[in-house]
Amino acid sequence: MTATDTEPGATHATDAVRVRGVGKRFPGVIANHDVDITIRSGTVHALIGENGAGKSTLMKILYGVQKPDEGTLTVNGKDVSFSSPTDAIAQGIGMVFQHFMLADNLTVLENVVLGAEKMYGIGDKARAEIVRISQAYGFGLDPDELVEDLGVGERQRVEILKVLYRGAKIIILDEPTAVLVPQEVDALFANLRELKAQGNTILFISHKLDEVLAIADDITVMRRGTTVGEAKPQGATKRQLAELMVGSELPSPETEESTVTDQVLLEVVDLTLHDSFGRALLSDIDLTIRKGEVVGIAGVEGNGQAELVEAIMGMRKPSAGRISVGGQDISHWDTRERRGAGIGYIPEDRHRHGLLLDAPLWENRVLGFQDRPPAVKGIMIDRGAAREDTERIVREYDVRTPGIDTAARALSGGNQQKLIVGREMSGDPVLLIAAHPTRGVDVGAQAAIWEHIKRARRQGLAVLLVSADLDELIGLSDRIEVILRGRLVGEFDPKQITPQDLGSAMTGGHDDETEAQQ
Numbered sequence: 001m002t003a004t005d006t007e008p009g010a011t012h013a014t015d016a017v018r019v020r021g022v023g024k025r026f027p028g029v030i031a032n033h034d035v036d037i038t039i040r041s042g043t044v045h046a047l048i049g050e051n052g053a054g055k056s057t058l059m060k061i062l063y064g065v066q067k068p069d070e071g072t073l074t075v076n077g078k079d080v081s082f083s084s085p086t087d088a089i090a091q092g093i094g095m096v097f098q099h100f101m102l103a104d105n106l107t108v109l110e111n112v113v114l115g116a117e118k119m120y121g122i123g124d125k126a127r128a129e130i131v132r133i134s135q136a137y138g139f140g141l142d143p144d145e146l147v148e149d150l151g152v153g154e155r156q157r158v159e160i161l162k163v164l165y166r167g168a169k170i171i172i173l174d175e176p177t178a179v180l181v182p183q184e185v186d187a188l189f190a191n192l193r194e195l196k197a198q199g200n201t202i203l204f205i206s207h208k209l210d211e212v213l214a215i216a217d218d219i220t221v222m223r224r225g226t227t228v229g230e231a232k233p234q235g236a237t238k239r240q241l242a243e244l245m246v247g248s249e250l251p252s253p254e255t256e257e258s259t260v261t262d263q264v265l266l267e268v269v270d271l272t273l274h275d276s277f278g279r280a281l282l283s284d285i286d287l288t289i290r291k292g293e294v295v296g297i298a299g300v301e302g303n304g305q306a307e308l309v310e311a312i313m314g315m316r317k318p319s320a321g322r323i324s325v326g327g328q329d330i331s332h333w334d335t336r337e338r339r340g341a342g343i344g345y346i347p348e349d350r351h352r353h354g355l356l357l358d359a360p361l362w363e364n365r366v367l368g369f370q371d372r373p374p375a376v377k378g379i380m381i382d383r384g385a386a387r388e389d390t391e392r393i394v395r396e397y398d399v400r401t402p403g404i405d406t407a408a409r410a411l412s413g414g415n416q417q418k419l420i421v422g423r424e425m426s427g428d429p430v431l432l433i434a435a436h437p438t439r440g441v442d443v444g445a446q447a448a449i450w451e452h453i454k455r456a457r458r459q460g461l462a463v464l465l466v467s468a469d470l471d472e473l474i475g476l477s478d479r480i481e482v483i484l485r486g487r488l489v490g491e492f493d494p495k496q497i498t499p500q501d502l503g504s505a506m507t508g509g510h511d512d513e514t515e516a517q518q
C-alpha cells in the first residue's frame with residue numbers, strides 16, 4: 001500500500017494512520033485479528049464497539065504499549081514498528097488516557113514539562129510554548145495555576161496540551177467524554193474541531209453514539225476483535241450504529257411508574273467529613289432513600305460524591321453525623337458489617353475496590369461475600385456453589401470470558417463491570433449503592449444493567465445512584481440531588497429537568513432555579 005492509495009471519495013492525500021491485518025492474542029483470547037483501519041489526516045475518527053470488541057487493544061498497539069503479533073502499521077506513509085510509547089511519540093502519536101495522570105500539587109507548566117525537559121527546557125521557552133499551544137487551540141490554561149484548582153474539563157485540556165507539547169499530531173483519546181458534563185463536552189468538541197482545523201488528527205473511543213455522530217468525520221466499528229464496518233455520521237442514526245456494533249436495538253433508560261413507599265431504608269443525617277488537612281469534603285449532608293426509590297446524585301467529579309459513597313460504605317470515617325439502614329444506626333460498623341446488613345456496592349474504581357485482578361472470576365464472586373451463601377457451607381468456602389453461581393452471573397450478565405477460571409485482569413473493562421454488578425445484585429441487598437454502574441460498558445450491557453436496577457427498584461430496594469451520565473440519572477432516578485463542593489445544593493424532579501439544566505446546576509450556575517425547586 002502507498003500513502004496515496006486512499007479509498008474512493010477520500011479528500012486527503014495522506015493518511016495519518018493505516019493499520020492492515022493486525023492481530024494480537026492473549027492466553028485464551030484473540031483480542032485483535034485482521035484489523036484494518038485507515039485514519040485520514042486532519043479528521044476526527046471514532047472507534048466504537050461493544051465491550052471486549054478490542055478497541056483498547058488496538059489503541060495500545062497504535063501507542064506502542066502492546067506489540068502486535070502480526071500485521072503492519074503505517075504512520076504518515078511510513079512503515080513503523082513500536083516497542084514502546086517513546087517510539088510512538090517520536091512518530092507524532094500521543095495518547096490521553098481516561099484516568100488523568102497529573103500531579104495535583106504541581107502547576108500546569110510543571111505537569112506539562114515533567115519528563116519532557118529536553119523539548120524546551122524548564123524556563124521561559126517552555127512557558128512560551130505552553131502559552132502558544134493554549135492560545136492556538138483556545139484551551140484557556142494558565143501555566144502557573146495549580147492542577148488541584150482546575151476542573152475536570154481543564155485537567156483534560158492539560159493532558160491534551162501535554163501530548164501536543166511533545167510534538168503529537170495524531171492524538172488518541174480513550175473515552176474522553178465519560179467524565180464530562182454536557183457543557184464540558186461542548187467545550188471539548190470545540191477544542192477538537194480547532195485541533196482538526198489546524199491539521200491534527202484525532203482518534204477516539206466512545207460508547208456514546210450521539211456524541212460520535214456529533215463530532216466524528218469517520219466511524220470504524222469493531223466487533224469480536226476485528227473491524228467490521230465503516231460509517232459516516234451524515235445520515236446515520238444511533239440505532240444504525242448500535243446495530244452495527246451489537247446487532248440489537250438501542251435501549252434508553254426510562255423512568256417507570258413510581259414504586260416509592262413510605263419506609264425509609266437509608267437515612268443520612270448531618271454527615272460531615274474532613275480530609276487529613278481538616279478541609280471539609282462533605283458538609284451537613286441529609287439524605288433519605290425509601291424502599292422502592294432510586295435517588296440520583298449529580299455532580300461534577302470531585303465534589304464529594306465519591307466520599308459520600310465511601311462514608312456510607314464505612315470506608316471513610318465521618319467527623320460528624322449518623323447513617324442508618326432500615327432504622328438501625330450503622331455509623332460505627334465496618335464495611336463488612338454494612339455489607340452483611342444488606343448493602344450492595346458497585347464501586348467507582350473497580351480496580352481498587354471491586355476486583356482482585358489476578359484472581360479468577362469465581363474467586364472474585366466470593367470477594368466481599370466470604371461469610372454468605374453461596375460462598376460458604378458451614379465454615380468452609382463452598383467452591384462448587386461459588387463456581388456455579390459465577391457461571392450464572394456470566395450467563396445472565398453476558399460477561400464475555402473464556403471461562404470462570406480466567407483472571408479478572410484479562411477481561412475488558414466493561415466485562416469486569418458486568419461481573420461486579422452481577423455479584424452485588426446477587427447478595428439480596430436492601431440498599432444498593434451504585435457508583436457509575438455503566439461507565440465503560442457498551443449499549444447492550446448498559447441496557448442489561450439498567451434493567452437490573454429497574455427490577456431491583458420494583459422489588460423494593462433503595463438505590464443510591466451516582467453517575468456522570470446525565471441521561472442515565474434522569475432516566476432511572478425518582479429524585480435527583482445535586483452535590484457541589486461537598487454539599488447537597490438542590491433537589492430536582494427528573495421528569496422536569498433537562499441534561500443541560502442539570503449540568504448548569506452541577507456547576508453552580510443555577511442558584512435561583514435550585515432554590516425555587518427546593
Ligand SMILES: Nc1ncnc2c1ncn2[C@@H]1O[C@H](COP(=O)(O)OP(=O)(O)OP(=O)(O)O)[C@@H](O)[C@H]1O
Pocket residue numbers: 026027029030031032049050051052053054055056057058400409410411412413414415440441442
Ligand atoms: N492484557 C490482557 N490479557 C489478557 N486478555 C486481554 C488483555 N487485554 C485485553 N484482553 C482481552 O482482549 C479482548 C479485547 O479487550 P479490549 O480491552 O481491547 O476491548 P475493548 O473493546 O476496549 O472493551 P471495553 O469497551 O470493555 O473497554 C477482551 O476479551 C479482553 O478480555
